[in-house]
Amino acid sequence: MSAVLKPKSKFIVCDGNEAAAWAVAAARVELVAVYPITPQSSLVEYLAKFVADGRLAADLIDAEGEHSVLSVLQGACLAGARTYTASCGPGLAFMFEPYVRTPGLRLPIVMGIVTRDLLTPQSVWGGHQDAMSVREAGWIQVYCESVQEVLDTTIMAYKIAEHREVMLPVNVCHDGNYLSFGAARAELPDQAEVDAFLGEKNVNWHAALDPQRPMAVDPLTGGAGGTGPSTFVRYRKGECSAMQNALSVITDVHEEWGRRFGRTHAPLVESYRMDGAEYAIITIGSMTGAAKDAVDAARQRGENAGLVKVKTYRPFPVRAVVDALAGVRALGVVDRSVSFGWDCGPLFQDVIGALHYAPRRIPAMSFIGGLAGADITIGHFDHVIRRTAELAEGPGAAPGETVWLNEKD
Amino acid sequence: MGAFETISFRPEHCDGCNDCMIACARAKEQSDDVLHSRIQIVPAEGGFELAMCRQCGDPECVHNCPAAALSKDGESGVIDWDASKCVNCLLCTLGCTYGGIVYDAPAARVIKCDLCDGHPACVKACTHGALKFLTTARIYNEVGNLEDLFVPGLAGCQGCNTELIMRHAMRRIGPDAVVATPPGCIPGMGSVGYNGLTGTKVPVFHPLLTNTASMLTGVRRYYKRIGRNVKAVALAGDGGTADVGFQSLSGAAERGEEMLFICVDNEGYMNTGMQRSGCTPYGAWTSTTPVGERGRGKTQDAKNLPLLMVMHHCAYVATASTAFMEDLYDKLDRAIAASEHGFAYLHIYSPCTTGWRFPSDQNIEVARKAVQTNFVLLWEFDPQGGLRLTHPVDDPFPLAEYVKELGKYRHLSEEQIAHIEASVARNVSFVQGLAAGRPPTAAAA
Numbered sequence: 137m138s139a140v141l142k143p144k145s146k147f148i149v150c151d152g153n154e155a156a157a158w159a160v161a162a163a164r165v166e167l168v169a170v171y172p173i174t175p176q177s178s179l180v181e182y183l184a185k186f187v188a189d190g191r192l193a194a195d196l197i198d199a200e201g202e203h204s205v206l207s208v209l210q211g212a213c214l215a216g217a218r219t220y221t222a223s224c225g226p227g228l229a230f231m232f233e234p235y236v237r238t239p240g241l242r243l244p245i246v247m248g249i250v251t252r253d254l255l256t257p258q259s260v261w262g263g264h265q266d267a268m269s270v271r272e273a274g275w276i277q278v279y280c281e282s283v284q285e286v287l288d289t290t291i292m293a294y295k296i297a298e299h300r301e302v303m304l305p306v307n308v309c310h311d312g313n314y315l316s317f318g319a320a321r322a323e324l325p326d327q328a329e330v331d332a333f334l335g336e337k338n339v340n341w342h343a344a345l346d347p348q349r350p351m352a353v354d355p356l357t358g359g360a361g362g363t364g365p366s367t368f369v370r371y372r373k374g375e376c377s378a379m380q381n382a383l384s385v386i387t388d389v390h391e392e393w394g395r396r397f398g399r400t401h402a403p404l405v406e407s408y409r410m411d412g413a414e415y416a417i418i419t420i421g422s423m424t425g426a427a428k429d430a431v432d433a434a435r436q437r438g439e440n441a442g443l444v445k446v447k448t449y450r451p452f453p454v455r456a457v458v459d460a461l462a463g464v465r466a467l468g469v470v471d472r473s474v475s476f477g478w479d480c481g482p483l484f485q486d487v488i489g490a491l492h493y494a495p496r497r498i499p500a501m502s503f504i505g506g507l508a509g510a511d512i513t514i515g516h517f518d519h520v521i522r523r524t525a526e527l528a529e530g531p532g533a534a535p536g537e538t539v540w541l542n543e544k545d
Numbered sequence: 546m547g548a549f550e551t552i553s554f555r556p557e558h559c560d561g562c563n564d565c566m567i568a569c570a571r572a573k574e575q576s577d578d579v580l581h582s583r584i585q586i587v588p589a590e591g592g593f594e595l596a597m598c599r600q601c602g603d604p605e606c607v608h609n610c611p612a613a614a615l616s617k618d619g620e621s622g623v624i625d626w627d628a629s630k631c632v633n634c635l636l637c638t639l640g641c642t643y644g645g646i647v648y649d650a651p652a653a654r655v656i657k658c659d660l661c662d663g664h665p666a667c668v669k670a671c672t673h674g675a676l677k678f679l680t681t682a683r684i685y686n687e688v689g690n691l692e693d694l695f696v697p698g699l700a701g702c703q704g705c706n707t708e709l710i711m712r713h714a715m716r717r718i719g720p721d722a723v724v725a726t727p728p729g730c731i732p733g734m735g736s737v738g739y740n741g742l743t744g745t746k747v748p749v750f751h752p753l754l755t756n757t758a759s760m761l762t763g764v765r766r767y768y769k770r771i772g773r774n775v776k777a778v779a780l781a782g783d784g785g786t787a788d789v790g791f792q793s794l795s796g797a798a799e800r801g802e803e804m805l806f807i808c809v810d811n812e813g814y815m816n817t818g819m820q821r822s823g824c825t826p827y828g829a830w831t832s833t834t835p836v837g838e839r840g841r842g843k844t845q846d847a848k849n850l851p852l853l854m855v856m857h858h859c860a861y862v863a864t865a866s867t868a869f870m871e872d873l874y875d876k877l878d879r880a881i882a883a884s885e886h887g888f889a890y891l892h893i894y895s896p897c898t899t900g901w902r903f904p905s906d907q908n909i910e911v912a913r914k915a916v917q918t919n920f921v922l923l924w925e926f927d928p929q930g931g932l933r934l935t936h937p938v939d940d941p942f943p944l945a946e947y948v949k950e951l952g953k954y955r956h957l958s959e960e961q962i963a964h965i966e967a968s969v970a971r972n973v974s975f976v977q978g979l980a981a982g983r984p985p986t987a988a989a990a
Contacts, residue, residue, distance in 0.1 A: 167767055195766050199759065200796030207756035207793065211763025214750070215723075217770070219763075233753055345723045345748040345764055347775055353750035355738035363740045 144326035145397075152286045152315035155322055156248050156308070157182035159290030160220045161192040162330045163246075167217040169197040169208040173227040174260045175312035176250040180222065194220075202231040206247070210234060213243040214345040214353060218294065218337050222248030224312060226255055228266045238305045239274030239375055241354065244297030244339055245305040246290065249277075251421070252312040253473075253508045261509025262312030264421065264473040267449075268482045274375055276306040276382055277450040279421045283320040285401055286310045288393060291330060295389045298338040301381040309449075311422040311472075313509050318422075325397050333396055379451040386448055404453035406445040407460045409435060413442025415466040415524045420446045420483055423470060423505075423512045430517030441521050446483060454490040461491065466499045466528035468520045470541075472506040479536040480504075499532030505541030516541045550621050550660055550680050552584075552668060554595035557940075558675035561586060561593050568670035572661060574652065581649060583658040584667045596644030598658040600624055605640030606657075615646075620686055623660050631655065684871045691716040694746045701734040704905025706895040706912065707809045708734060709867055711780055714807055714893075715747070717877045722776035723764050724749045727757045727790060729782035731809065733816040736780075754785045758797035761804045769803070776884060777804035783824035784814045787850045791823075798857035798888045805884035808850065811897035819900040823848045826920075827968060828961045830953040831900075841956060846968050851892040852976075855926045860887025863925035863935075866894050868913035872935050876925055883927065894921050902952025911950055918947040919973050920965075924980065932979040944969060 150158065156179050160168065168187070170180035186192035199205045202223050209219040223231055228249060238245055253263030267277060276296065280286045286308065293306040310316065340346075343353050358368040383404065390403035406424075409431050410416065419427045424445045434441040444460045444467075446453070461467060469488075471481020478485060480502035488500050503520050505512040523539060566582035574581040585596040600622050607615045607624060614630035615637055617623070626646075637646050637655060646657040658665075660678075668676045694715040701708035707730050715724070724747055726732045735744040737751050752760045757779045765777035786794060786808040794806065813831050814820040821831040827846045830836050834843040854862045861883030865873040876891060883889040896911040898904070903911055915921040916936060923936040944966050948954040957965075 166770065167763065169763070195770055197762060197766065197800070199762075200792060200799070204756060204759035204762075204793045204796055207752070207759035208763040208766075210756075211760035211765075212767045213763070214760075215764045215767040215775075217763070217767040234756055237753070345750055347721045347723065347748055350720075350746065350748045352738045352743035352745060353748070355741070355743060355751070356732075357740055367740055 144328070146324050147321055148324055149319055149321055150283065151178070151317050151319045152280070152283045152310045153179035153250065153317070154182050155283045155287035156222060156290050156310070157186055157192070158324055159287045160194070161186050162325060162327060163218065163220075163291050163294050163334060164331070165192070165194050165218050165220045167197070167209065167212040167219045168192075168194045169199050169205040169219075169221050171199055171202050171205050171223070171227065173202070173224055175252060175262065175316040176222050176224050176227070176248070178316070179248065179250060202227040203234060206231050206234040206238065206245070209245050210238060210241065210243060211345070213245055214241070214340055214343060216340045216344065216346070218339055219245050220247070221245075222250060224250045225252030225266045228270065229254065232270070235270060235275070236273045240371065242303040242342060242375075242378070243305055244294070244303055246293040246297055247305065247307055248290065249307045249309045250312050250316045251309050251472075257508075259508040262314060262316075262472075263507050263509070264309070264471070265507075267307060267309045268473040271450055271482065274304065274379070275450065276302075276304050276379070276386075276448075278306065278308055278386070278448050279446065280308065280310045280315065281422055281424045281445065281447075283315060283318065284322045284399065286315060287322055287324070288397070288399060288401060291325070291334070292389050292393055295334055296382060296386055299385045300338065302378050302385050303342065304375070304378050304382065309421065314422040323399070329396055333392065382451050383448070383453055402445070402447055404448045404456040405460050406447060408443040408445065410442035410444065410460065410463075412440055413464055414440040415468075415528045416442045416444050416461055416464045417517065417520050417524060418444050418446065418467060418469040418483065418487055420449065420470075421472065423472065426512060426514050427470070427517045427520075430514045430521055433514070433518070434521050439521070439525065441525070449483070449486075452486050452490065454493060457487060457490040458494050461498065462494060464498060466524050468501045468503055468524035468527065470503045470505060470512065470517075470520060472504075472512075474504055474507075480538050499527045499530070501527050501533040502538040503541055504538060507542065510542040510545060512541060550623060550663065550678070551600050552597065552658070552660070552665060553677045553679050555675050555677070556589075556592045556594065558673045559586060559593045560673060561588065562673070564670045564672065565667035565676060568666040572666040573656070578651070580651060581656070583656055585644060598624060598641075598645030599643050600658075600660070605642075606637035606646050609636040609640035611636065621660070621663070624657065625659065626655065626657055628654070680871065684874050688713070688716055688874065692720070692746075694720060695736060696744045696746070699734040699736060699744050701730065702899045702905070704898045704908045705730070705734070706867055706897070706908050707731060707811060710807070710809050710893050710895055711736065713870070713873070714780065714877060715778075717874065718776055718778055718805070718881060720747050721774070722747050722778050723761070725752045725757045725761050725777075725779045725781070726750075727752050727779070727781050727785040728754045728816070729785055729814070730811065730816040731780050731782065755789050756793050757781050757785060757790055758802065758804065758806060759793040762797050762800070762802045765803050774885070776881070779804065779806040781806065781808055782814070782816070783808055783810040783812060783850070784822040787823040787848055795857065798854060798859050798890065801860070801887045803884055803887060805880050805889045805891065807891045807893060809893055809895045810850075811895045811900060812847070813897075813900055815897045815900040824850060827965055828954060828957050830956065836956045841958070841961065842953075849972070851890065854890040854892075855932065855979075857888070858928055859890050859926075860884070861889040861925070861927050862892075863890075864892045864894070864921065864923055866912045866916050866921060866923060868909050868916060869923060869936055872923060876935075879925065879927075900953070902955075903950055907950065911947075914942065914947045914950060917942045918944045919969050920944065920947050922973065922976050924976060931982065932976070934976065934980050
């Protein structure tokens with residue numbers, strides 16, 4: 137990351153929740169609906185304070201629950217508003233009904249997920265189980281590694297969501313506890329530059345609730361007979377195509393961000409020390425910092441370890457993952473959530489799914505750590521690297537041969 | 546058109562004093578001779594009957610007249626008699642079965658009631674409350690020219706009251722609105738549409754069953770932000786309002802969101818096969834409160850949703866019935882006005898011919914009887930004026946008059962009817978108490 141000081145940008149120290157709120161202000165979001173939930177609460181408190189201070193010129197609606205929060209945004213978006221909210225864990229679960237509907241309505245809503253493990257056991261700590269549980273709902277999901285990346289990505293999310301070839305909602309995920317409350321130095325981009333970057337709002341040109349252009353939004357489709365099945369299929373296929381379009385749009389938007397603001401974030405996957413790597417660990421979210429330190433240490437020991445971080449999780453960047461991993465002999469995927477029934481992590485599933493398109497089979501192993509706020513330390517990643525290195529020499533892991541990193545912590 | 550004004554007669558209040566007849570004779574012929582009266586109170590078995598012109602919608606007297614001396618006025622509905630055209634053939638008197646147009650021997654011509662230009666002398670003279678001047682259908686003249694904002698041929702059941710409510714409500718609300726119709730009969734009859742065809746001429750959408758008030762919150766807030774006055778309107782069933790949609794409704798009402806939420810209460814999930822809702826009354830058969838060897842219909846009373854909304858300090862709350870259209874339109878007007886500055890809630894009872902099991906031509910009659918028996922109370926509330934009964938029924942018909950009309954109550958035992966009677970009495974007493982507790986400022990106004 138090379139920080140080039142822009143004329144009116146300034147540096148602040150803030151946590152990830154505050155960074156998201158600054159991004160919402162910078163994106164000139166017009167309508168925000170909120171409901172507090174740990175560890176997202178301070179994010180919506182910042183939003184409320186920013187509105188009260190006149191820093192964020194948005195209408196803020198304190199809804200009576202997450203279900204209504206997203207429903208308010210849907211109505212506002214259909215009327216033409218740029219919108220934002222954030223949630224997590226049980227709140228996201230409660231929101232599920234309008235959540236699954238948002239992509240089908242093709243509403244470019246941006247929602248932060250301050251990731252939290254799902255109940256039960258009762259827990260208020262970080263983990264990816266909430267976001268991962270809705271990975272098939274049709275939202276774009278990107279995971280951030282740092283406070284700065286939360287700020288930058290939340291702004292970029294509007295340009296991605298509102299792109300005419302995309303028109304899908306975006307989740308900007310940042311890890312509860314680690315990023316939500318971990319403070320770091322962050323650069324606030326210049327407002328005029330953000331305005332120029334985002335350009336014209338593009339929210340409801342396709343589906344609108346507007347007496348000046350009356351239309352029926354979301355009439356009944358499907359079933360047998362008439363044009364039912366084909367209409368439904370056309371809409372579903374359109375969502376899938378938009379998801380694929382998003383891969384290049386995300387890439388282009390990140391490149392433009394880098395050009396304008398001098399900070400470059402890898403759009404789909406980031407390859408770290410992959411030159412000459414014999415094996416790789418795959419990470420997602422804030423764990424990546426510790427993982428990079430462990431990879432550095434391994435390299436210093438003369439071990440050819442590398443790292444691939446997945447930023448864009450939905451759409452899953454199949455080609456980018458295959459290209460990044462094509463040269464390795466083994467890989468270990470570290471998840472902060474589980475896939476029930478597969479006895480592995482969901483990211484692991486996606487990675488091995490993508491590697492079906494690799495020219496040869498690559499032995500892979502699933503590691504699960506960081507559940508319910510548990511720390512994945514450099515020591516844990518040393519273990520991951522060692523096990524992955526062994527994998528390269530052996531016959532490969534059997535199904536369900538998953539390593540639980542915090543099992544004895 | 547087809548509007549009419551008329552005079553209603555309640556024989557149980559009549560003591561045969563003849564004051565009305567004298568008043569009429571004086572007003573029309575400057576005479577105290579009741580033979581000149583256009584209103585005739587005649588002894589009948591156990592009391593009195595009324596013989597006078599009903600200003601019929603399809604008048605036989607007019608059809609019978611060979612001289613075009615009789616005609617029905619399109620505005621008032623009054624049947625006019627033109628002396629200059631009358632040939633005194635008296636065929637009109639043969640057509641009328643009400644004794645409404647008769648030969649006045651001293652005057653040597655027919656006479657009939659002309660409603661005294663809307664101020665009938667007989668009604669003014671009656672001190673017993675037996676006569677009432679009704680202008681019930683005048684409203685149709687006022688709204689008849691407003692555009693129906695739904696297409697013809699919505700796929701409602703035959704005789705559907707809900708369709709009537711939708712059409713009337715939107716006619717008054719007008720085209721500068723966004724309409725939310727959560728799952729239920731209203732979108733079920735095609736208002737949002739099927740496969741590319743819509744039944745509504747204004748922006749309309751399916752919210753979820755759960756989030757109508759929240760989605761409308763977003764719509765209205767954004768339009769307000771950009772300086773456009775777009776009405777946010779919900780046309781929702783009782784299930785989506787009282788049950789699974791109640792949280793969002795309550796939240797929006799508590800926040801004072803500017804919208805008009807119309808709950809069309811047909812006392813259950815009628816669109817999906819007549820399942821029980823929180824608004825289904827005690828004893829009612831539904832498909833999930835069936836009647837059998839052990840089941841005797843619903844075992845709990847309905848929740849009183851409009852009163853719950855009163856407790857949210859809404860800008861306006863009212864109950865209404867399609868049997869009392871002027872009352873309904875008055876409330877629509879006030880609700881629309883209130884929705885410009887706060888949350889307005891209108892609860893309109895909608896007897897369901899399919900789900901309640903009664904003949905489709907009895908819909909308005911069932912709605913009327915619900916009010917006449919006090920099963921349904923018509924009132925309105927606003928924070929300044931408090932709660933006011935708009936059609937108090939002091940002398941209600943027996944509840945049995947209402948329940949006997951409805952197949953869903955066919956199984957009721959005497960104990961169950963007694964339960965409903967007790968619930969109705971409790972509700973009447975409760976609402977009357979609220980009405981009596983109106984703040985003094987409202988009483989002064």
